[in-house]
Amino acid sequence: MNRQAQAAVLFLLGAALLHAGFTDLYLRYVKAGLQPLLLLSGAVLIAAALATVWYEWRGRTKRRHDEGVDHGDGDGHVHREPRVSWLLVLPLLALILVAPPALGSYSAMRTGTALQQPYGYDKLPAAGPLHLTVVDYATRAVYDHGRSLKGRRLDVTGFVALDGAGHPYLVRMALNCCAADAQPVKIALTGKIPPVLQPDKWLEVTGTYTARRTKDPVNNGPIPYLQVTEAKPVPVPKDPYDESWNK
Template sequence: MNRQAQAVVLLLFGGAILKASFTDLYLRYVKEGLRPFLIAAGVALVATAIATLWYERRPDHDHSHHEPRVGWLLILPVLGLLLVAPPALGSFTAGQSGTLPVSGSDYAALPAGDPAPIGLLDYASRALFDEGRSLTGRRVQLTGFVTAGPGGAPMLARIVVGCCAADGRPIKVGLTGGPLIDVPAGTWIQVTGTHSAKRGEDPVNQADIAYLEVAQWQPVTPPKQQYE
């Protein structure tokens, strides 16, 4: 692979990053707040590629040098971004990984409204470390995808990421009571309910699992930002 070919690969790679950044596709890889950094990286790659092509095309430049052919492997992530659109991490990841251990903190008041919409990580933390005190007397609304729990019982889950999908870990909430949830794993649902004192243990990593007393549920369209 010569430098002109390398520049073309960089150009395609930068273009693929920009394409993902200007659509919702990037949300399958990183958190929403990282979009400006992706755009900057894509612009830098495109600018580098253009500068390299200009330099290599100068008439007084020696074009005889070649780089190792392994450099062509760089085309693989480019093709992945341009031709394949993998889904966000979901029920398979949740089934293979243990629930994220949660820690206690000072809990702000729940959002106004009935039910109060909160994240799964927030609910699990309040249920496990605050013993549900900050949830007393309130109905909450959780949104996530269905995953199989101990014994095949449906649980609600969502992937929590620090910066990108590579460090994603599931947070799982058990479901008890209420109408039967009979949808396939991976289906996104919205569940309304109240705090349950029941606790479970994730068989993957033996971490505690909080439970929600289900009042009602309904299938929903997956949100634009599927990670917490």
């Protein structure tokens, strides 16, 4: 891979990062808060590519003027990098050609719940239905014993996962930084559950708090139940991951 090829790869990779950062594609890889750093990285790579082209052009111009002069070990020859460096193109092709789906039920049911006790809870509206994330409901139901949830109508959105016995869960994958560290937070469903549930389908569940709990068979972590009164399918959200667990 010569300098021109290196510059081309750097430019394309930077452009791909900018494309992902300016669209919703980056949400498949990293949390929303990292968008500025992703855009900055893309800009730096493009700047590096342009600088590489400029230095290469300047070097060639200088060699023309200095033709015939002994440069020691330089000799005016272009030194090529090892061919293995072309493997750097593979991440670029993956970013451009493959838009991976968000992690779903397969990963969720093979990983233990990542539910953690929060340092505190945001204040909830005094009246009306509560629109909660899976993480928010699960933490309040388990660690706050549902004190702020009792007697309230609750709306929670997540994707469906089924265990080996067919028991349904509402799940959201929570992440700290990127999809590589995503872990599930699960809510077990009871009550008026739709008769046919397909894994990975997204539902908006309306229900009420119940003190009933179970344990995750993978890591023995706590999983609260939600008493379902209504459930309807919804489109996959723009950001399929839940980032509220580590705030």
